[in-house]
Amino acid sequence: MTAAPATLHNGVTAVPVPVEAQLSPSALRIVRADGATETWPVGALREIDKMPWELRIARAGAPQRLVVRDPDMMAALDTALTPWRIDEKARRRRRAFRTALFVPLLGALLWFGWPPLADAIARTVPMSWEQRIGDSVVATMTNGRRRCEAPDGVAALNRLSARLAETAGLSARPSLVVLDSGLVNAFATPGRHVVIHRGLIDQAGSPEEVAGVLAHEFGHIRHRHGLRHVARAVGVGTFVSVLIGGSDLGAVAATLVVTLSYSRDFEAQADADAADVLTRSGIGVEGLARFFERVAGPARREPSLRAYFTTHPDPAERAAGLRARGGEATAKAMTPEEWQALRMICRPAAS
Amino acid sequence: MLDQSSARVPGVPSHDAVPGQPLGWGGTAGRISEIFFGNLLFSALTLGIYRFWGIARIRRYVWAHIAVLGDRLEYAGTGGELLRGFLIVLLMLVPLWLLGIAGEFLRLQHPWLAVAVPAVQFAVVVFLLGAGRHAARRYLASRTLWRGIRLAVSDSPWRCARVQFLWFLATLLTLGIARPWALAAETRWSLGRLHLGTQPFVFTGRPRQILRPYLASYILALLTLGLAALVARQLVIGSDAFALLQGMTDAGAPVPKPQQVVLAAGALLGRSLGVLALASPLLLLAWFSFAAAAMRWRWQNLAFGGAGLSLAGVTGWSVARLQLGNLFLLWMSAGLAYPVVARRRIAFLASRLWADRFPDVSPARQAALVQLNAEGLVSILDAGVGGGIGL
Numbered sequence: 090m091t092a093a094p095a096t097l098h099n100g101v102t103a104v105p106v107p108v109e110a111q112l113s114p115s116a117l118r119i120v121r122a123d124g125a126t127e128t129w130p131v132g133a134l135r136e137i138d139k140m141p142w143e144l145r146i147a148r149a150g151a152p153q154r155l156v157v158r159d160p161d162m163m164a165a166l167d168t169a170l171t172p173w174r175i176d177e178k179a180r181r182r183r184r185a186f187r188t189a190l191f192v193p194l195l196g197a198l199l200w201f202g203w204p205p206l207a208d209a210i211a212r213t214v215p216m217s218w219e220q221r222i223g224d225s226v227v228a229t230m231t232n233g234r235r236r237c238e239a240p241d242g243v244a245a246l247n248r249l250s251a252r253l254a255e256t257a258g259l260s261a262r263p264s265l266v267v268l269d270s271g272l273v274n275a276f277a278t279p280g281r282h283v284v285i286h287r288g289l290i291d292q293a294g295s296p297e298e299v300a301g302v303l304a305h306e307f308g309h310i311r312h313r314h315g316l317r318h319v320a321r322a323v324g325v326g327t328f329v330s331v332l333i334g335g336s337d338l339g340a341v342a343a344t345l346v347v348t349l350s351y352s353r354d355f356e357a358q359a360d361a362d363a364a365d366v367l368t369r370s371g372i373g374v375e376g377l378a379r380f381f382e383r384v385a386g387p388a389r390r391e392p393s394l395r396a397y398f399t400t401h402p403d404p405a406e407r408a409a410g411l412r413a414r415g416g417e418a419t420a421k422a423m424t425p426e427e428w429q430a431l432r433m434i435c436r437p438a439a440s
Numbered sequence: 441m442l443d444q445s446s447a448r449v450p451g452v453p454s455h456d457a458v459p460g461q462p463l464g465w466g467g468t469a470g471r472i473s474e475i476f477f478g479n480l481l482f483s484a485l486t487l488g489i490y491r492f493w494g495i496a497r498i499r500r501y502v503w504a505h506i507a508v509l510g511d512r513l514e515y516a517g518t519g520g521e522l523l524r525g526f527l528i529v530l531l532m533l534v535p536l537w538l539l540g541i542a543g544e545f546l547r548l549q550h551p552w553l554a555v556a557v558p559a560v561q562f563a564v565v566v567f568l569l570g571a572g573r574h575a576a577r578r579y580l581a582s583r584t585l586w587r588g589i590r591l592a593v594s595d596s597p598w599r600c601a602r603v604q605f606l607w608f609l610a611t612l613l614t615l616g617i618a619r620p621w622a623l624a625a626e627t628r629w630s631l632g633r634l635h636l637g638t639q640p641f642v643f644t645g646r647p648r649q650i651l652r653p654y655l656a657s658y659i660l661a662l663l664t665l666g667l668a669a670l671v672a673r674q675l676v677i678g679s680d681a682f683a684l685l686q687g688m689t690d691a692g693a694p695v696p697k698p699q700q701v702v703l704a705a706g707a708l709l710g711r712s713l714g715v716l717a718l719a720s721p722l723l724l725l726a727w728f729s730f731a732a733a734a735m736r737w738r739w740q741n742l743a744f745g746g747a748g749l750s751l752a753g754v755t756g757w758s759v760a761r762l763q764l765g766n767l768f769l770l771w772m773s774a775g776l777a778y779p780v781v782a783r784r785r786i787a788f789l790a791s792r793l794w795a796d797r798f799p800d801v802s803p804a805r806q807a808a809l810v811q812l813n814a815e816g817l818v819s820i821l822d823a824g825v826g827g828g829i830g831l
Contacts, residue, residue, distance in 0.1 A: 098511075098588030103636060103801040105511070105587060137514060138504045145514070152806060154514070154588040192486050221546075329488075 093159035095119075100152025110157060112165050119155065129155075131169050139167075146170070203324055204351065211313060211320040219316050223280020226315075227266060230284060235435075237267040237287060242434025245427035249300055250283075256370040257307045257362070269435045273384075277306040279315035287435045293380060296423035296431065301367060301377020308362030314355040322348045360407055364415035372422045374415025381408040462749075462799075463790040465783075467505030472779035475501055492526065493519030498782075506786065508586055509798070516590075517583035525579070529572070536564055566608055570601035574629060581634065582809055592635040592807035600629045620647040620654045627738050636744070639804035645741030653733035657726040664726065668719040675715060681707040728763070729756035745799025751792045762788050 095110040097119055111118040117129045129148040137145040137154060144163045146155050157163055246265055254262045263281040272286040283306045293299045309315065325348055367374050381404040423431065479494030496519045503515035543557030574597040581591035607622035624647040632643035676682060681704035684696055696704075732754050740750040766784060769777035 100588045101806055103587045103589045103639075103804040138500070138512075140504075140512075143512075145512070152588055154585075156511075188486055188489075192489070196487060 091162055091165040093157065093162035095159070095162065096156040097121075098154040098156070100154070105156075108155075110155060110162055112162065112169060117155075117166075117169075132172075134166070134170055134173060136170050136173070199328065203328075204321055207320040207324050208317050211317040214316060219313070220280040222316070222319075223278045223282045226278040226280075227282045227284060230278075231266060231268060235269040237269050237435035239430070239434045239436055241430035242267075242432075245423060245431045246434070248427070249296070249422060250303060252370060253300065253304050253307055253366060257304070257311055257366045259307060259311060263307065263310055267434050275302050275306055277309040277315060279313070279319070281310050283307075283310070290432060290434065292383065294383065295376055295379075296421070296428045297372055297376025297418065298380040298383075299376075299431065300370075300372050300422035301363060301374070301380055304363035304366045304370075304372075305359050305377065307366065308359030309355065311362060312355070312358060314359065318348070318351060318355060321351050356407075360411060361414065364411050368416035371418065371420035373418030374411040375418060376422065378408040378411045378415075381405070381411070460795065461790070461793060462509055462747075462795045463793050464507040464510070465505060465786050465790040466507065467502060467783065467786075469780045469783040472498065472501060472782055476779045489523070490519075492522035495519070495522055502782065502786065503584060506790070511587050514585040515583060516585055517580075521579075521583075533568075536561060536568075563605075567601050567605045570604035570608075571597040573604075574600035574633075577630060582807070586636065587801075588806075589637040589804055590807050590809065592637065594633045594635060594640075595629070603629065616658065619658075620650045623647070623650065623734060631738065631742050635804075635807060636801065637804040637807045639745065639801065642743045643738075643741055644743070645737055649741070650730075650734055650737045653730050657730035660726040661723055664719050664722040668715050671718070672712070672715045675711045676708060679707065679711065681705075681711075724760060724764075725756065728760040731763070732756045732759040735759065739793065745801050745803075746797065747799035748796045750794050750796070752794055753792050758788075 090111055090113045092109055092111045095108055097106040097108045099106055106121060108122075109120045111120060112131075115131055117131065117134060118126055119129070120126045133149040135147045135149050137147050139145070142158060144157045144166055146157070146166060147153060157166060246267070250265055251262055259281070261281060263277070263283050266282065266284045267290070268284060268286050270286045271288040271291075273288040273292050275283065275285040275289050277283050283303065285302075289302065290299060293302075363377060364374050367377060384404045475494075475497050479490065479497060482490040483494060496515070496517055499515040499517065503513040506513050539557060540561055543553050546553050574593070574595070578593040578597070581593045584591045603625055604622075607618065607625050610618040611622045624645055627645060628643055631641060634641040684700065684704045685708070687696075736751050736754050740748070742749045762784060766781045769781055
């Protein structure tokens with residue numbers, strides 16, 4: 090048996106109690122100065138922490154703490170605690186094993202399971218709600234910018250839009266907004282809106298290129314990509330914030346990385362839709378393919394062009410994919426007069 | 441005597457009445473770093489789930505290396521508790537999130553919602569932060585043991601939130617003049633509600649004690665900002681560069697060349713930074729001199745078991761060195777210098793805190809265990825807890 094002075098914190102008061110600790114193979118007896126004793130079975134001993142100069146132990150499930158500073162007693166208790174330490178190690182190993190199984194499963198479930206679930210949630214949103222979201226998005230994004238509304242240009246664009254929307258089988262014609270901005274960009278929002286920047290019309294080499302971009306955006310509208318993207322991104326953002334904690338830069342970056350892959354999937358689907366619509370409308374895919382090539386080639390020196398494709402697949406690959414998928418042109422997208430009017434759409438009306 | 445340089449100093453007899461330093465720190469930044477980087481690795485491998493266990497590991501180490509009157513603290517919380525608390529709080533925040541989405545839907549039809557919804561959200565967040573901070577302190581205290589006795593924080597988090605929200609509004613409406621009163625209320629709710637088991641810490645601080653340093657800082661900051669605004673008006677707003685950039689928005693005005701715009705913007709930026717550089721030393725002086733005064737006031741009005749506490753050597757300069765140094769370290773290392781920062785914070789307090797006599801802890805009895813953990817609320821809403829040491 091090993092015996093040594095120790096300090097007992099009895100878990101009731103904060104006054105330390107000087108005691109003698111007596112360790113036998115089966116139990117630790119704690120004897121107070123007044124002769125009162127308590128016995129902790131060795132199997133119930135738990136290490137709280139261990140310092141080179143001090144060992145703090147407890148009885149399992151009890152609030153008392155025994156602080157031992159005697160080196161011999163520390164060594165003896167260390168040995169007595171060995172079975173518990175082995176159990177602890179085994180318990181930790183089991184937990185690590187469970188985690189190693191659980192984490193990849195969770196990751197796979199979220200990676201493959203969340204997109205279809207988010208899509209299903211997005212599809213339950215009534216069209217009238219989606220319309221309000223879209224109105225709100227367009228109002229925010231066009232706030233403070235001049236809209237291009239030259240009547241002949243608007244009429245030309247609307248005729249092209251009606252033709253493509255009918256071929257695409259859209260139940261209602263999307264609303265088009267042209268912004269007076271040099272950015273080469275166009276995007277579809279929830280609620281059947283398409284916003285086109287003047288820069289895209291300026292850079293387009295032909296009306297077929299504009300028609301191609303419109304057909305692509307109508308693909309997004311047909312598949313409700315805007316709303317589905319929001320639903321997917323909100324879920325990913327929430328999940329990443331929960332895991333990483335808060336909404337710091339890491340959470341934002343991780344969300345961005347995941348949602349970019351969703352973007353690229355939607356772009357590919359919109360391309361496929363555009364190829365189909367352009368072929369059936371007789372406009373052909375060459376215009377859109379050429380537009381992508383323009384972006385892939387000299388456009389690399391033009392930073393504004395890149396903005397359109399930051400979340401998109403490689404433009405050259407997209408052009409090749411379109412040509413492989415789509416048909417020849419059998420009709421023009423616009424008359425030369427309409428094309429001219431569209432290019433002047435941002436010119437202010439003469440007063 | 442109470443003096444001790446590290447956590448390994450053994451306990452002292454309770455009849456000792458010599459003034460000294462009640463806190464000892466025996467940990468090392470090296471060991472915290474090992475745990476910290478291990479946590480980062482495991483968190484990455486487990487999609488972040490390990491984070492909660494990582495926090496518990498760091499706390500266990502830090503608590504075990506802080507000695508109070510020679511007896512080390514013990515952290516008894518677990519990662520599972522932290523995760524559960526976080527998830528519960530996340531569910532609590534769903535209505536707030538839905539309110540924001542509903543506002544987006546409806547603001548086109550009702551434009552006033554564009555202002556009302558964010559205002560309500562902001563008010564709810566401020567209110568929840570007050571409640572969350574108190575509940576988080578209560579949880580953290582209940583998992584901190586000293587001599588086997590749990591610390592405890594009394595009173596309802598919702599009442600704390602109500603009081604703090606009203607003081608927040610008062611501070612806002614008085615353009616900051618009510619800050620000393622708000623600070624006193626805040627401290628009464630943090631240090632003044634703290635107990636060792638059933639024995640309370642007593643906070644007797646009054647707002648008027650910090651009114652003078654606050655007003656001095658306030659006036660200095662106002663004068664500095666006023667002066668900076670005057671200088672900025674001459675150097676920035678009155679400059680040709682500003683006129684050139686302003687002219688770009690005028691209809692019919694000649695469009696400047698891109699190089700001219702870049703040069704003008706650069707000149708404006710340089711002058712603005714110059715004004716800021718001139719003003720910052722005075723603003724920092726105002727800020728940190730009050731921060732130091734408030735820190736001293738907080739501790740010197742705190743007593744426990746008949747022993748009064750105080751902070752020695754806490755000056756505006758020492759607080760500035762600590763806080764700016766920590767900010768610099770965290771920025772430069774993208775957060776990886778956290779272990780060094782944690783050690784600096786603890787060591788700062790441990791080396792400056794003094795007790796005028798040995799406290800009588802005999803009235804303390806074990807406190808009931810708190811179940812709810814609201815640390816998640818504070819964590820999600822981005823405010824730090826951790827016993828004032830950022831853990």
